[in-house]
Amino acid sequence: MSDSDKKTIKTLRRDIQRHDHLYYVEDQPEISDREYDGLMQRLKDLEKKHPEWITPDSPTQRVGGKISEKFPAVTHKAPMLSLDNTYSLDEYRDFHKRVVKGLKSIPENEIEYVVELKIDGLGVTLSYENGLLVQGATRGDGKQGEDITANLKTIRSIPLRIPMEKEPFKFIEVRGEVYLDHQAFLKINEERKAEGQPLFANPRNSAAGSLRLLDPTITAKRPLNIFIYSVGYMDKMSFKTHYEALQKFKALGLRVNPEATLCKSFDETLALIERWQEEKDSLPYEIDGLVVKVNSLKFQEKLGSTTKHPRWAVAYKYEAEQATTEVEDIICQVGRTGSITPVAILKPVLVSGSTVSRATLHNEDEINRKDIRVGDSVVIEKAGEVIPKVVRVIIEPGKSRGRKFKMPGKCPECATKIYRPEGEVAWRCVNAACPAQLKERLLHFASRNAMDIDHLGPAVLDQLVDSGRVKHFSDLYTLTEEELAGLERLAEKSAQNLIDALQKSKTAGLARVLHALGIRHVGQRAASLLAQTFHSIDRLQKTTFEDLESVMEIGPTIAESLRAFFDREANREEIRRLKQSGVALEEKQRKVGDRLEGKQFVLTGTMEEFTRDQAKEKIMALGGRVTSSVSQKTDYVVAGADPGSKFDKAKKLGVQVLNEEAFKTLLEK
Ligand code: IVH
Numbered sequence: 085m086s087d088s089d090k091k092t093i094k095t096l097r098r099d100i101q102r103h104d105h106l107y108y109v110e111d112q113p114e115i116s117d118r119e120y121d122g123l124m125q126r127l128k129d130l131e132k133k134h135p136e137w138i139t140p141d142s143p144t145q146r147v148g149g150k151i152s153e154k155f156p157a158v159t160h161k162a163p164m165l166s167l168d169n170t171y172s173l174d175e176y177r178d179f180h181k182r183v184v185k186g187l188k189s190i191p192e193n194e195i196e197y198v199v200e201l202k203i204d205g206l207g208v209t210l211s212y213e214n215g216l217l218v219q220g221a222t223r224g225d226g227k228q229g230e231d232i233t234a235n236l237k238t239i240r241s242i243p244l245r246i247p248m249e250k251e252p253f254k255f256i257e258v259r260g261e262v263y264l265d266h267q268a269f270l271k272i273n274e275e276r277k278a279e280g281q282p283l284f285a286n287p288r289n290s291a292a293g294s295l296r297l298l299d300p301t302i303t304a305k306r307p308l309n310i311f312i313y314s315v316g317y318m319d320k321m322s323f324k325t326h327y328e329a330l331q332k333f334k335a336l337g338l339r340v341n342p343e344a345t346l347c348k349s350f351d352e353t354l355a356l357i358e359r360w361q362e363e364k365d366s367l368p369y370e371i372d373g374l375v376v377k378v379n380s381l382k383f384q385e386k387l388g389s390t391t392k393h394p395r396w397a398v399a400y401k402y403e404a405e406q407a408t409t410e411v412e413d414i415i416c417q418v419g420r421t422g423s424i425t426p427v428a429i430l431k432p433v434l435v436s437g438s439t440v441s442r443a444t445l446h447n448e449d450e451i452n453r454k455d456i457r458v459g460d461s462v463v464i465e466k467a468g469e470v471i472p473k474v475v476r477v478i479i480e481p482g483k484s485r486g487r488k489f490k491m492p493g494k495c496p497e498c499a500t501k502i503y504r505p506e507g508e509v510a511w512r513c514v515n516a517a518c519p520a521q522l523k524e525r526l527l528h529f530a531s532r533n534a535m536d537i538d539h540l541g542p543a544v545l546d547q548l549v550d551s552g553r554v555k556h557f558s559d560l561y562t563l564t565e566e567e568l569a570g571l572e573r574l575a576e577k578s579a580q581n582l583i584d585a586l587q588k589s590k591t592a593g594l595a596r597v598l599h600a601l602g603i604r605h606v607g608q609r610a611a612s613l614l615a616q617t618f619h620s621i622d623r624l625q626k627t628t629f630e631d632l633e634s635v636m637e638i639g640p641t642i643a644e645s646l647r648a649f650f651d652r653e654a655n656r657e658e659i660r661r662l663k664q665s666g667v668a669l670e671e672k673q674r675k676v677g678d679r680l681e682g683k684q685f686v687l688t689g690t691m692e693e694f695t696r697d698q699a700k701e702k703i704m705a706l707g708g709r710v711t712s713s714v715s716q717k718t719d720y721v722v723a724g725a726d727p728g729s730k731f732d733k734a735k736k737l738g739v740q741v742l743n744e745e746a747f748k749t750l751l752e753k
Contacts, residue, residue: 205263680708
């Protein structure tokens with residue numbers, strides 16, 4: 085039995101690793117997500133049964149526990165230098181001249197280059213010892229970085245083991261760039277917006293932020309990716325050229341950018357520079373230029389490095405498209421959660437094919453740092469999908485400037501005094517009834533991923549909020565067709581359509597309602613998990629912090645936020661009103677049971693069919709609670725194989741013990 089389990093575990097690991105590679109590196113999956121999840125579940129179950137067989141390279145070990153408070157420092161085996169930048173073809177030709185001169189005895193036609201994309205992300209190292217991924221680190225200051233192994237392991241295109249058995253080297257440290265593609269970046273910002281969190285300015289910041297989180301479970305949710313671009317250190321150097329190293333990386337299962345090109349001459353590199361100038365914007369990720377490297381490792385060694393950069397490589401930087409315009413005004417926008425963001429109103433100008441008339445100024449500190457004032461001429465920049473930003477002010481000598489920008493003391497919408505919480509960059513309006521916040525909350529409530537109420541746009545909401553007719557979400561459901569037909573810019577037909585849309589939204593389902601309520605940190609994913617687990621808002625409302633936190637993927641931040649939300653009488657009142665208007669606050673698809681209402685469970689040992697979390701969710705779905713220690717109050721102790729001391733305690737206290745069979749019967753009764 086055990087022997088066959090051991091074999092199955094091995095096969096499952098090998099299969100999952102192969103499918104990870106096919107999906108994340110080759111982009112050519114062979115099985116469906118569902119089949120993949122099935123393999124993973126089987127492996128997880130078997131490892132639960134035999135925890136002593138869990139190895140660090142098992143695919144189940146990608147997401148580990150929290151890192152205490154700081155990442156340990158790592159001294160790089162070879163310094164991580166940066167690249168010298170060139171911004172024009174002339175400067176770039178000078179680089180080639182220096183290379184030719186540095187390799188004086190070598191004929192120019194023997195110098196090959198490799199041209200690569202310069203991915204705009206974060207440089208990292210990955211160390212493999214006898215095939216096993218043992219460490220991953222940030223670049224840091226080039227000499228010392230931070231150990232972010234736990235976070236890097238969550239990136240599925242990074243293999244936890246590479247087949248090094250037949251290689252002459254036993255240790256290899258490779259270097260690469262971790263990044264987020266445009267789509268992933270936009271999605272993260274959309275989610276952050278929905279959760280009322282500040283937006284990331286660009287994919288690079290977003291990738292950097294994700295890698296430095298102390299909780300790898302959050303990093304795991306960010307679709308980070310990596311391209312490996314060089315050797316950092318090897319115990320036995322076995323390549324002759326850089327290009328050969330890249331090919332070997334690929335063969336070992338490491339993800340190498342497919343655009344890396346071997347050029348037989350300097351002229352060939354010039355043609356590529358021209359080509360990428362045209363094509364860079366159609367890539368699915370951001371690049372900030374090209375990297376050109378001398379191919380021969382012998383030549384690289386001959387050329388050497390300065391203290392800062394190698395003499396054998398250079399970055400050719402493309403300018404992000406910029407334009408000059410004028411700041412006509414600086415306004416402050418109030419978000420759904422009351423955060424106040426300064427925004428520059430610009431004289432409209434064309435950049436990267438679209439007209440830009442506003443740019444976020446992020447926050448007070450950012451404005452002060454750049455000293456942006458109304459009336460200033462400014463350089464703005466828009467690269468790829470990134471939100472336009474003000475790069476700098478053009479100071480014109482002799483021209484008088486406007487006054488230095490100061491945050492308003494009051495909320496621009498409701499005139500409540502605003503405040504800046506300690507340690508935060510944003511100022512906030514604390515008035516929950518602030519019309520600007522209310523409008524944003526209502527817009528979010530009606531949005532496509534929430535209640536999906538068509539025809540309820542800003543023009544209609546402005547009138548409904550300004551007249552005081554709508555103060556809560558529930559007020560929307562008391563609107564009549566006559567009232568709506570009386571609004572400006574809303575035709576009779578649209579009034580009818582809006583009433584229909586409101587009616588339809590009542591059956592949107594619990595997951596959408598939870599998302600629509602705009603509870604801090606509760607985005608679409610969390611809302612759907614909560615709906616699946618608790619099935620009804622009443623039950624969710626009664627759930628303790630501990631039980632909320634124990635739902636897989638929920639965690640303390642969301643749990644705390646949910647508790648804070650439900651603990652406010654005003655929110656509970658609003659939920660009652662929504663229910664009265666006929667908004668469905670229960671998940672209808674599945675029968676909700678109360679059979680275990682008030683019953684306390686303790687789990688011990690390993691079950692065949694459920695993981696701990698699954699068992700817990702099943703109990704909670706039926707209204708029961710799971711606690712960690714056995715006491716007089718415990719109703720049942722569910723004991724799987726190899727139960728611990730809880731089992732003995734249950735016996736001592738006379739608490740009813742259920743084996744897996746009996747537990748299943750109880751659930752299914
Ligand atoms: S090679 C000594 N290749 O750009 C040369 N770097 O300023 C080491 N980068 O810190 C770098 N794509 O994080 C190299 N294809 C590529 C790259 C790349 C992005 C980053 C890297 C490095 C920075 C250099």
